[in-house]
Amino acid sequence: xxxxxxxxxxxxxxxxxxxxxxxxxxxxxxxxxxxxxxxxxxxxxxxxxxxxxxxxxxxxxxxxxxxxxxxxxxxxxxxxxxxxxxxxxxxxxxxxxxxxxxxxxxxxxxxxxxxxxxxxxxxxxxxxxxxxxxxxxxxxxxxxxxxxxxxxxxxxxxxxxxxxxxxxxxxxxxxxxxxxxxxxxxxxxxxxxxxxxxxxxxxxxxxxxxxxxxxxxxxxxxxxxxxxxxxxxxxxxxxxxxxxxxxxxxxxxxxxxxxxxxxxxxxxxxxxxxxxxxxxxxxxxxxxxxxxxxxxxxxx
Amino acid sequence: xxxxxxxxxxxxxxxxxxxxxxxxxxxxxxxxxxxxxxxxxxxxxxxxxxxxxxxxxxxxxxxxxxxxxxxxxxxxxxxxxxxxxxxxxxxxxxxxxxxxxxxxxxxxxxxxxxxxxxxxxxxxxxxxxxxxxxxxxxxxxxxxxxxxxxxxxxxxxxxxxxxxxxxxxxxxxxxxxxxxxxxxxxxxxxxxxxxxxxxxxxxxxxxxxxxxxxxxxxxxxxxxxxxxxxxxxxxxxxxxxxxxxxxxxxxxxxxxxxxxxxxxxxxxxxxxxxxxxxxxxxxxxxxxxxxxxxxxxxxxxxxxxx
Amino acid sequence: xxxxxxxxxxxxxxxxxxxxxxxxxxxxxxxxxxxxxxxxxxxxxxxxxxxxxxxxxxxxxxxxxxxxxxxxxxxxxxxxxxxxxxxxxxxxxxxxxxxxxxxxxxxxxxxxxxxxxxxxxxxxxxxxxxxxxxxxxxxxxxxxxxxxxxxxxxxxxxxxxxxxxxxxxxxxxxxxxxxxxxxxxxxxxxxxxxxxxxxxxxxxxxxxxxxxxxxxxxxxxxxxxxxxxxxxxxxxxxxxxxxxxxxxxxxxxxxxxxxxxxxxxxxxxxxxxxxxxxxxxxxxxxxxxxxxxxxxxxxxxxxxxxxxxxxxxxxxxxxxxxxxxxxxxxxxxxxxx
Numbered sequence: 001x002x003x004x005x006x007x008x009x010x011x012x013x014x015x016x017x018x019x020x021x022x023x024x025x026x027x028x029x030x031x032x033x034x035x036x037x038x039x040x041x042x043x044x045x046x047x048x049x050x051x052x053x054x055x056x057x058x059x060x061x062x063x064x065x066x067x068x069x070x071x072x073x074x075x076x077x078x079x080x081x082x083x084x085x086x087x088x089x090x091x092x093x094x095x096x097x098x099x100x101x102x103x104x105x106x107x108x109x110x111x112x113x114x115x116x117x118x119x120x121x122x123x124x125x126x127x128x129x130x131x132x133x134x135x136x137x138x139x140x141x142x143x144x145x146x147x148x149x150x151x152x153x154x155x156x157x158x159x160x161x162x163x164x165x166x167x168x169x170x171x172x173x174x175x176x177x178x179x180x181x182x183x184x185x186x187x188x189x190x191x192x193x194x195x196x197x198x199x200x201x202x203x204x205x206x207x208x209x210x211x212x213x214x215x216x217x218x219x220x221x222x223x224x225x226x227x228x229x230x231x232x233x234x235x236x237x238x239x240x241x242x243x244x245x246x247x248x249x250x251x252x253x254x255x256x257x258x259x260x261x262x263x264x265x266x267x268x269x270x271x272x273x274x275x276x277x278x279x280x281x282x283x284x285x286x287x288x289x290x291x292x293x294x295x296x297x298x299x300x
Numbered sequence: 301x302x303x304x305x306x307x308x309x310x311x312x313x314x315x316x317x318x319x320x321x322x323x324x325x326x327x328x329x330x331x332x333x334x335x336x337x338x339x340x341x342x343x344x345x346x347x348x349x350x351x352x353x354x355x356x357x358x359x360x361x362x363x364x365x366x367x368x369x370x371x372x373x374x375x376x377x378x379x380x381x382x383x384x385x386x387x388x389x390x391x392x393x394x395x396x397x398x399x400x401x402x403x404x405x406x407x408x409x410x411x412x413x414x415x416x417x418x419x420x421x422x423x424x425x426x427x428x429x430x431x432x433x434x435x436x437x438x439x440x441x442x443x444x445x446x447x448x449x450x451x452x453x454x455x456x457x458x459x460x461x462x463x464x465x466x467x468x469x470x471x472x473x474x475x476x477x478x479x480x481x482x483x484x485x486x487x488x489x490x491x492x493x494x495x496x497x498x499x500x501x502x503x504x505x506x507x508x509x510x511x512x513x514x515x516x517x518x519x520x521x522x523x524x525x526x527x528x529x530x531x532x533x534x535x536x537x538x539x540x541x542x543x544x545x546x547x548x549x550x551x552x553x554x555x556x557x558x559x560x561x562x563x564x565x566x567x568x569x570x571x572x573x574x575x576x577x578x579x580x581x582x583x584x585x586x587x588x589x590x591x592x593x594x595x596x597x598x599x600x601x602x603x604x605x606x
Numbered sequence: 607x608x609x610x611x612x613x614x615x616x617x618x619x620x621x622x623x624x625x626x627x628x629x630x631x632x633x634x635x636x637x638x639x640x641x642x643x644x645x646x647x648x649x650x651x652x653x654x655x656x657x658x659x660x661x662x663x664x665x666x667x668x669x670x671x672x673x674x675x676x677x678x679x680x681x682x683x684x685x686x687x688x689x690x691x692x693x694x695x696x697x698x699x700x701x702x703x704x705x706x707x708x709x710x711x712x713x714x715x716x717x718x719x720x721x722x723x724x725x726x727x728x729x730x731x732x733x734x735x736x737x738x739x740x741x742x743x744x745x746x747x748x749x750x751x752x753x754x755x756x757x758x759x760x761x762x763x764x765x766x767x768x769x770x771x772x773x774x775x776x777x778x779x780x781x782x783x784x785x786x787x788x789x790x791x792x793x794x795x796x797x798x799x800x801x802x803x804x805x806x807x808x809x810x811x812x813x814x815x816x817x818x819x820x821x822x823x824x825x826x827x828x829x830x831x832x833x834x835x836x837x838x839x840x841x842x843x844x845x846x847x848x849x850x851x852x853x854x855x856x857x858x859x860x861x862x863x864x865x866x867x868x869x870x871x872x873x874x875x876x877x878x879x880x881x882x883x884x885x886x887x888x889x890x891x892x893x894x895x896x897x898x899x900x901x902x903x904x905x906x907x908x909x910x911x912x913x914x915x916x917x918x919x920x921x922x923x924x925x926x927x928x929x930x931x932x933x934x935x936x937x938x939x940x941x942x943x
Contacts, residue, residue: 060499069560083482090329101366125350135506136314136315136318137318139315139318140315140318140319140321140322143315143316143318143582143585143586143589144319144321144322144578144581144582144585145539145540145541145581145584145585146540146542146543146544146545146547146583147544147547148539148543148544148562148578148581149322149560151566151578152322152323152326152574152578153326153329154566155326155565155571155574156326156327156329156330157329157331158331159566167569169432207389216369225428228441235443236322236444236445239445239548239551240547240548240551240563241565242563242567255445255446258449259449259552262449262452262453263457264459266453266457267450268511269348269446269453271583273442273443273449273450275445276443276446277438277441277442277443277446278441279441280440280441280442281437281438284437284440284441285437300306315908370800376886396684502708502710503705503707503711504711504712504713504714505708505713506665507705507712507773508713509661509665509697509712510665510694510697510698510702510703510705510726511697511698511702511724511725511728511776512693512694512695512697512699512725512729513694513698513724513725513728514694514728517724521716521724522713522716525715525716526713526714526715
């Protein structure tokens with residue numbers, strides 16, 4: 001009888017998995033291309049990213065430049081979006097403000113997403129008492145309705161855009177943790193993980209090299225959804241005066257300012273609101289498309 | 301079933317305690333010595349020290365926490381730093397308003413959402429469907445505070461149909477309730493539509509058709525009853541964003557409810573009020589979630605056993 | 607023996623339109639059904655037998671699918687020409703249907719009794735109380751013990767076999783003229799299968815109805831059908847009485863099917879199979895659709911599609927071999943199974 005020995009290389013398994021993921025990625029991207037909503041949403045998001053990157057360069061005026069003799073002018077050729085109560089050009093303020101509003105959202109989601117993913121991975125992988133404790137903590141965090149948790153945190157730390165970022169990031173943690181925990185538990189059950197374990201991989205390797213790449217897609221979907229919520233929440237908190245302080249051109253703060261002039265200069269509130277709405281719309285369209293593309297039941 | 305309820309009630313207790321702990325801890329995070337803040341600038345060291353003793357700030361944190369819980373159970377949430385009134389009374393005077401607002405908002409969410417969702421599902425991809433879904437998409441994209449301002453501008457400033465702010469008459473309720481309920485209605489509409497579409501493709505609907513049942517009976521009796529089950533969860537989830545949303549909407553429309561109380565208190569650094577408000581809102585939320593959970597379980601017991 | 611024709615289907619064509627093209631699921635199917643007769647429609651998955659049955663009640667899912675041609679005469683009324691209102695009066699009343707998956711074919715949130723009773727109330731105009739009583743009687747009739755209790759239960763509380771019995775009770779509650787059974791036993795255990803078939807046969811004797819029994823299982827068909835229609839690629843390729851079909855199949859496909867049944871009293875080294883696969887309904891060949899897999903195919907077969915010919919009384923076959931133009935081998939005609 002021949003004794004057949006095969007050496008299974010760790011990397012063989014990883015490569016096989018990578019190859020199948022690549023194939024999935026290509027078909028996935030194709031599905032997204034077919035979905036019109038996702039494409040429109042994606043374009044909107046890209047435009048906003050563009051604005052984030054080069055907005056301030058395009059701004060025709062200094063957003064902080066107070067010109068009281070120019071105040072409260074409606075949209076015109078010189079001021080495409082008009083001027084606010086201190087004579088500042090609204091368009092420029094919007095362009096500069098994109099960095100603040102979008103930046104807060106991205107930072108908050110990065111912050112909350114990283115911590116949440118980490119917690120979720122640990123809870124899902126180790127299970128038992130680790131899971132119980134973490135889940136209990138998540139339950140408590142989720143017991144606060146809506147932005148109340150963020151509100152409480154900002155109230156303690158004091159109103160500033162940074163604190164809003166921290167607060168919104170904090171209250172994004174449970175959403176990520178839940179999804180990651182669920183996905184981790186599913187992936188953990190796959191035979192692939194057993195195979196890797198028998199090859200002697202340690203826990204950290206398994207978690208980060210094997211489980212994590214496989215749960216990326218729900219994380220990305222969640223991230224895009226949370227980004228929209230984070231931007232909304234940050235704008236909302238700023239609107240209440242708890243975030244960016246004047247004269248900051250953050251969009252929520254601009255809305256709050258504009259509210260006082262609703263009778264005389266409604267465009268002050270109109271434009272920042274539109275900017276926020278379209279961005280969130282973009283995320284929603286894209287998220288819808290993502291979800292449809294990831295849906296295993298191919299609807300035709 | 302009763303076992304389930306009892307089990308869930310038991311689970312609530314640690315969460316509730318956790319909430320109080322979190323609120324307590326967050327308030328501890330406030331930079332600065334509360335005694336100094338209370339005493340004001342220029343107060344003598346002795347005054348400050350006395351104040352610290354009175355406020356119990358010298359006791360270890362754990363004891364402060366248990367004192368806090370003890371007081372809570374007696375309904376004592378401290379006094380407002382602004383006007384020295386008991387926080388408990390501030391809350392109880394404002395809470396009914398918020399509850400009324402929340403009630404009408406949920407009504408709008410459920411009624412509008414269900415109707416829109418059902419109409420869309422009956423004729424998918426028709427003009428009606430596409431139109432309603434576009435509106436729904438807008439509904440979930442527009443920030444609530446902006447929607448409020450927009451509605452205020454159109455209906456109060458321009459058309460003068462409805463009052464701008466306040467809470468004195470029935471007319472005052474309309475704009476805030478619509479603003480608060482719109483987002484939820486959009487979500488319910490989308491969820492109802494997708495759930496109905498899924499149900500309508502099920503085999504048992506084909507069986508119902510094969511029996512010669514009339515169209516509206518198939519929709520209402522056979523399809524809807526199944527489609528609504530996941531919608532219940534969605535409505536339940538809406539309560540969270542609803543309660544959180546009252547903070548924004550009450551500020552926009554100057555409604556004197558719990559949300560606005562919290563926001564004003566944050567601005568004036570009136571910590572006991574913030575603490576009390578956040579706590580009460582969260583506890584209400586926890587119980588509403590429990591209720592929705594039980595409701596869902598009741599409707600779903602047949603699914604579980606399948 | 608005077609037989610009454612209850613159902614006559616002529617040239618039924620049901621096509622499906624999608625971005626991938628046109629799928630000709632049912633492409634010119636014709637058959638007749640006499641009173642009290644059991645007709646079996648057999649064929650592989652995808653041959654169009656289920657779509658044929660759905661077409662009879664116009665239950666074809668109508669955005670992609672459409673019945674574009676044909677006549678379905680129920681006692682001389684063309685079902686395809688009825689208004690929606692008239693069609694509804696026939697469904698569940700004159701023609702009833704039971705489906706393959708009893709688990710998903712019953713509404714999970716309604717009691718089984720109600721699902722039977724609503725049909726009775728609708729078609730027979732009985733009151734709630736009377737209809738409920740009748741539903742209970744039907745449940746008893748299909749052999750479920752403690753019917754009063756069972757009637758109040760919901761589908762998840764019943765076993766697979768019981769659910770299928772409920773489906774039968776539901777279908778027969780209004781004593782239809784025709785029962786269409788679309789693979790009613792496929793999803794059930796073999797022992798339950800036998801019970802269900804028994805029930806169907808007993809009820810047929812009691813109520814005197816005709817049955818169209820659709821299946822891919824030749825064994826079942828041999829047991830309960832009087833007449834069989836074999837379908838392939840959207841068409842009927844052979845039709846005849848059960849006995850003659852098994853004794854002397856005419857069409858090479860039918861022969862292939864019967865040959866591939868494992869034989870109990872012979873040693874078989876390999877199970878016999880039919881090589882090749884069914885052609886795609888989007889792209890049927892021009893000639894005979896079975897030509898690709900047929901060991902006897904000639905150029906004529908590949909170039910022209912054969913018609914359904916009547917070879918003898920009650921025996922029809924769609925194959926050039928039985929026509930006057932045939933010039934190929936004649937072995938098949940002389941083969942016996």
